[in-house]
Amino acid sequence: MKEIIFALITGFIVGFLFAGFKLPIPAPPAFAGVVGIVGIYLGFKAFTWIGPMLSTIFK
Incomplete structure (x- = not known):
């Protein structure tokens, strides 16, 4: 949880400075970009x- 708070604070400061x-x-300037980043993380x-299950199947 600490990492999330630090990331939020850092992002806020960077956005403020920019x-x-x-x-x-x-x-990303739009919500679709944010959703894309979440999709990358989930993937x-x-x-x-x-992955480990696939490696045992395709040995």
């Missing part, structure tokens, strides 16, 4: 769960 310097946001986690 807005202050009038730079483009260093993140990675699914592979770590399913």
Whole structure:
């Protein structure tokens, strides 16, 4: 939980600084981009769960 809070605070500070310097946001500009990042994370986690089962099947 501590990592999540630190990531949120860091992201907030970075977003605040980028807005202050009038730079483009260093993140996906739309909700679809955020959902894509979540999809990448879920795909990675699914592979770590399913990968070992596939390696035993396809030896």
